[in-house]
Structure formats: structure tokens, C-alpha cells
Amino acid sequence: MPGLMSRASTVVKAKLSKLLDRAENPNETLDYSYEQQLEQLQNVKRGVADVVTAKKRLQLQTDQLEQSVVKLETQARQALGAGREDLARQALERKSAVQQELQGLDQQIQGLEQQQEKLVAGEKQLQAKIEAFRTQKEVIKAQYSAAEAQVRIGEAATGIGEQMADTGLAIQRAKDKTAQMQARAAAVDELVESGALEDFTSTGDQLDRELAALASQTQVDDELSKMKAELGTGSSEPPKEIQSSTEEKQGTST
Amino acid sequence: MIVRIMGDGQYRVDDAAAAEISELDDQAAAALEAGDEQAVRDLLRRLAESVRSRGTRLDDSDLSPSDGIVPPEDLTLEEAREFFSGEGLIPDLPA
Numbered sequence: 001m002p003g004l005m006s007r008a009s010t011v012v013k014a015k016l017s018k019l020l021d022r023a024e025n026p027n028e029t030l031d032y033s034y035e036q037q038l039e040q041l042q043n044v045k046r047g048v049a050d051v052v053t054a055k056k057r058l059q060l061q062t063d064q065l066e067q068s069v070v071k072l073e074t075q076a077r078q079a080l081g082a083g084r085e086d087l088a089r090q091a092l093e094r095k096s097a098v099q100q101e102l103q104g105l106d107q108q109i110q111g112l113e114q115q116q117e118k119l120v121a122g123e124k125q126l127q128a129k130i131e132a133f134r135t136q137k138e139v140i141k142a143q144y145s146a147a148e149a150q151v152r153i154g155e156a157a158t159g160i161g162e163q164m165a166d167t168g169l170a171i172q173r174a175k176d177k178t179a180q181m182q183a184r185a186a187a188v189d190e191l192v193e194s195g196a197l198e199d200f201t202s203t204g205d206q207l208d209r210e211l212a213a214l215a216s217q218t219q220v221d222d223e224l225s226k227m228k229a230e231l232g233t234g235s236s237e238p239p240k241e242i243q244s245s246t247e248e249k250q251g252t253s254t
Numbered sequence: 255m256i257v258r259i260m261g262d263g264q265y266r267v268d269d270a271a272a273a274e275i276s277e278l279d280d281q282a283a284a285a286l287e288a289g290d291e292q293a294v295r296d297l298l299r300r301l302a303e304s305v306r307s308r309g310t311r312l313d314d315s316d317l318s319p320s321d322g323i324v325p326p327e328d329l330t331l332e333e334a335r336e337f338f339s340g341e342g343l344i345p346d347l348p349a
Contacts, residue, residue: 003279004286004298005257005322007338012323118261125263128314136317159317166260169326
């Protein structure tokens with residue numbers, strides 16, 4: 001059984017022979033191959049741009065989630081301060097879920113970072129090889145007979161074909177990775193939109209309303225005491241006409 | 255001989271290094287045959303390291319074809335099978 005290296009080489013050469021078989025004469029082979037190289041160079045550049053876009057989206061989500069963590073923590077404190085441990089607990093549970101999501105995002109961003117580095121390295125190599133091929137192509141066209149040219153074209157094209165297969169694989173894997181990340185980013189967006197990871201203030205769920213009510217209650221109380229202080233009424237004294245329940249009488253007597 | 259490490263570049267290795275590399279290569283092939291993903295990865299990584307440390311890197315503008323190609327070391331078993339079947343994983347060159 002042949003080793004993996006020669007098998008890989010056979011696979012790559014088979015891909016290349018399709019390209020070389022297409023052209024009718026040496027000059028056409030050279031020009032066509034060169035066009036394909038330039039096209040692939042564009043593909044690598046697009047691949048890099050796609051990875052960068054996917055990375056930016058995840059980084060944006062990271063920022064949003066980090067803000068959520070801060071808000072949830074603040075809200076937990078407020079709830080606890082108001083004696084609502086149940087609400088504080090819910091806020092902290094959400095905070096913990098958001099933090100887990102953040103860890104996952106960090107890893108994904110690193111993964112994309114690696115893909116980007118590989119693509120950029122591949123782009124640089126391809127560029128150098130294309131430049132060398134372009135020079136060689138003109139030499140072959142100018143100096144060799146058709147038969148000799150065929151041999152030299154074969155060599156040069158094999159060398160660059162390998163690079164194209166290599167870069168092609170890098171593009172393919174980066175695309176797969178980017179697609180995975182986009183799916184993940186969409187899932188995170190959905191979680192945020194559904195309120196599962198969002199801070200309470202921007203969602204309309206039960207917890208949100210309770211916390212909002214709590215906050216507004218505290219504010220109303222504050223304002224009331226401030227007004228009373230301004231009017232000089234001191235402690236609260238219920239209006240006489242509705243003074244009927246025993247509770248209220250007890251309240252005023254203490 | 256000239257060896258390409260995919261995702262890295264090409265290296266020229268002498269005969270002594272080539273023998274060592276070839277042995278690792280055979281082991282990697284056996285691991286793939288046995289469906290041992292971890293062993294395939296380990297061996298591909300050692301293969302690539304061996305080529306890097308014992309070989310001399312070719313200039314990026316060198317157009318020499320390689321005698322052997324080391325696939326990416328982080329291939330999954332599924333990707334490796336796809337790779338060696340010549341289907342899909344390496345996109346067809348436009349023809």
C-alpha cells in the first residue's frame with residue numbers, strides 16, 4: 001500500500017491533468033493556466049475577506065454579550081438590594097449562561113483567526129508562484145519549439161498546480177469554517193432576540209417587567225419622600241377621609 | 255526529494271531524511287486504513303515536523319513539482335477519506 005504522501009500527490013496531479021488536457025496547444029495552455037491562477041488568487045482574497053467579516057460579526061456579538069453580563073450583574077444587585085433574591089438569582093443564572101456563550105465565541109474567533117493566517121500565507125505563496133510562472137511562460141513562448149515547450153509547460157504547470165490545489169483546499173476549509181461560524185452567529189443572534197441571553201431591560205418578559213416595576217417603585221418612593229420633605233409634611237399621614245382600616249391606624253400610631 | 259506540506263510550503267529533503275519520512279508515511283497510511291483518527295493526526299504532525307526540521311525550505315517562487323505531499327495534519331478521518339478519494343475536499347481546478 002503506498003504511503004499517504006504519494007497518494008496525496010497522485011490526487012493533486014489528477015486534478016491538474018484535467019486542466020492541462022483542456023488546452024489544444026502549448027501557448028493556449030500557458031495563457032489559460034495563468035488566467036486560472038489569477039482567478040484563484042481572487043478567490044483567496046475573497047476567502048480572506050469572508051473570514052474577516054465572520055470574525056467581525058462574532059466580535060460584535062462578544063461585545064454585546066459582555067455588556068449583557070455587566071447589566072445582568074447590576075440588575076442582580078438591584079434586585080437583591082430590594083429584597084428580591086428570586087429575581088437576583090434569575091439574573092445571575094442568565095449571566096452564567098451568557099458567560100458560557102462568550103467562552104464558546106472566544107474559541108470560534110480564534111479558529112477563524114487561524115484560518116485567516118493560513119489563507120493569507122497561501123495567498124502570498126500563490127502570488128509569488130504566479131509571478132514566477134508569468135515570467136517563465138513568456139520565456140517558454142519565445143524560446144522553445146512546440147515539443148520542448150510541452151515538457152517545460154508540464155513542469156511549471158505541475159509546480160503551480162500543486163500550489164493551486166493546496167490553496168484551493170485552504171479556501172475550501174475556510175469556507176466550511178466560515179459557514180459554521182455564520183450558523184453559530186445566527187443562533188446567538190436568535191438567542192439574544194428571544195431574550196434568553198439579553199439583559200432584562202430590553203426584553204418584554206416577566207422577569208423584565210418585575211425588575212422594571214421594582215426600579216420604578218424605588219424611584220417613586222424616592223420622589224415621594226423628596227416631595228414630602230419639600231412640603232415639610234415629614235412622615236406620611238394618610239388623608240382623614242379614607243382613614244378606616246385598622247392597619248392604617250396602626251401604621252400612623254407607630 | 256521535494257516534499258510539500260499542505261498549508262505550509264515545499265521543502266527539499268536529503269536521502270537519509272527521506273527514508274525516515276517514508277517510514278512515518280507508511281505508518282500514517284496504516285493508521286488511516288485502521289480508521290484511527292488520532293494516530294493519523296499524530297503521524298501527519300510528526301511527518302510534517304520531520305520534513306520541516308530536516309529539510310530546506312524552497313523559495314515561494316520555485317515552480318518545482320513535489321515528489322510527495324503531506325496532507326494537512328488536522329484532517330478529520332472523514333476529510334482524509336474524502337481527500338484521498340480525490341472527491342470534493344480538494345476542489346477541482348477549473349477546466
